[in-house]
Amino acid sequence: MAILFSSQSALPFLSLILLAFAYTGSQADARAFFVFGDSLVDNGNNNYLITSARADSPPYGIDYPTHRPTGRFSNGLNIPDIISEHMGTEPTMPYLSPFLKGEKLLVGANFASAGVGILNDTGIQFLNIIRIGKQFEYFQQYQTRVAGLIGAEQTTALVNQALVLMTLGGNDFVNNYYLVPFSARSRQFSLPDYVTYLISEYRKVLRRLYDLGARRVLVTGTGPLGCVPAELAQRSRAGECAVELMRAAGLFNPQLTEMLSSLNTELGADVFVAANTYAMHMDFISNPQAYGFTTSKIACCGQGPYNGLGLCTPLSNLCPNRDLYVFWDPFHPSERANRIIVQQILGGSNTYMHPMNLSTIMALDSRA
Numbered sequence: 001m002a003i004l005f006s007s008q009s010a011l012p013f014l015s016l017i018l019l020a021f022a023y024t025g026s027q028a029d030a031r032a033f034f035v036f037g038d039s040l041v042d043n044g045n046n047n048y049l050i051t052s053a054r055a056d057s058p059p060y061g062i063d064y065p066t067h068r069p070t071g072r073f074s075n076g077l078n079i080p081d082i083i084s085e086h087m088g089t090e091p092t093m094p095y096l097s098p099f100l101k102g103e104k105l106l107v108g109a110n111f112a113s114a115g116v117g118i119l120n121d122t123g124i125q126f127l128n129i130i131r132i133g134k135q136f137e138y139f140q141q142y143q144t145r146v147a148g149l150i151g152a153e154q155t156t157a158l159v160n161q162a163l164v165l166m167t168l169g170g171n172d173f174v175n176n177y178y179l180v181p182f183s184a185r186s187r188q189f190s191l192p193d194y195v196t197y198l199i200s201e202y203r204k205v206l207r208r209l210y211d212l213g214a215r216r217v218l219v220t221g222t223g224p225l226g227c228v229p230a231e232l233a234q235r236s237r238a239g240e241c242a243v244e245l246m247r248a249a250g251l252f253n254p255q256l257t258e259m260l261s262s263l264n265t266e267l268g269a270d271v272f273v274a275a276n277t278y279a280m281h282m283d284f285i286s287n288p289q290a291y292g293f294t295t296s297k298i299a300c301c302g303q304g305p306y307n308g309l310g311l312c313t314p315l316s317n318l319c320p321n322r323d324l325y326v327f328w329d330p331f332h333p334s335e336r337a338n339r340i341i342v343q344q345i346l347g348g349s350n351t352y353m354h355p356m357n358l359s360t361i362m363a364l365d366s367r368a
Ligand SMILES: *[C@@H]1O[C@H](CO)[C@@H](O)[C@H](O)[C@H]1NC(C)=O
Pocket: 119, 120, 133, 201
């Protein structure tokens, strides 16, 4: 009786220890995830900065689990959140969050900042944003902090084995070259020369990311920039996608894919993976009904033609069902559109993911 009693009381104790082991085990085994780039992937860093590029007021976040704004430019989850979901990990926390510390650092971090581009002069109108060079400085600082927790060698392993997402480029057109008529960059460069310049600068940025330890990097191209409600409102006569911005995206994306292949050849490994977000978006822009959307032209939240003018604020028009809209605000996709994009990132054919999709990456890397 006494023995039975003691073994009964020991059992829960043992299973608690096992649980604790399983927990730290899964924390260590889970793949870290790092995110760099602009508003399409910012999880809230700009909330900690003095900038006009922010998503910190309702109705942003209306469909987020907390139903509150988080700084994400979405009604709910954004692309990195949904990737984290598929990896079975917590969403990446903004690096500037004071709550990102201790064990949580091992999940990864989000360094993205709305408004930034490949070039330093992109987004200057937003004042205080984290330009890509600064995002990398924070990434170094992150690695020093993690080394203090798990040691330098383990930190290098964690970074080398991590998945990285990089989203840049759209703002270099929308918030630089085409920001105002006769912008400084458009006087300096013809569009094809500007794209060549962007790609050569982007190559340096990605090479730096490799030097900082990244070994598996998803790089998204720009979406069809001329088709977003903001551009339809400002540049379109009858709802057709704005020609100049489509030309820009049409030049930029194929050259990006080519540059990534050439970097991979130089590095002797498939480090960089091109996600053709242009084609992914175009599918539901050209046939929204096929994907269960009622419109790909009108933003859910905004005002003016196509709800494409100004910002999404508590005073804006707001659609009742966000799932029926491709665009949440004048520039950013709805959670449901983001989910379809991540489906393609995961399982898309070579047209969408080059040289391979994320399912293949996860299968390959788990074997390594
Ligand atoms: C952007 O700024 C960073 C840091 O100030 C600098 O190292 C880099 O060379 C600049 N890039 C360009 C293209 O001027």
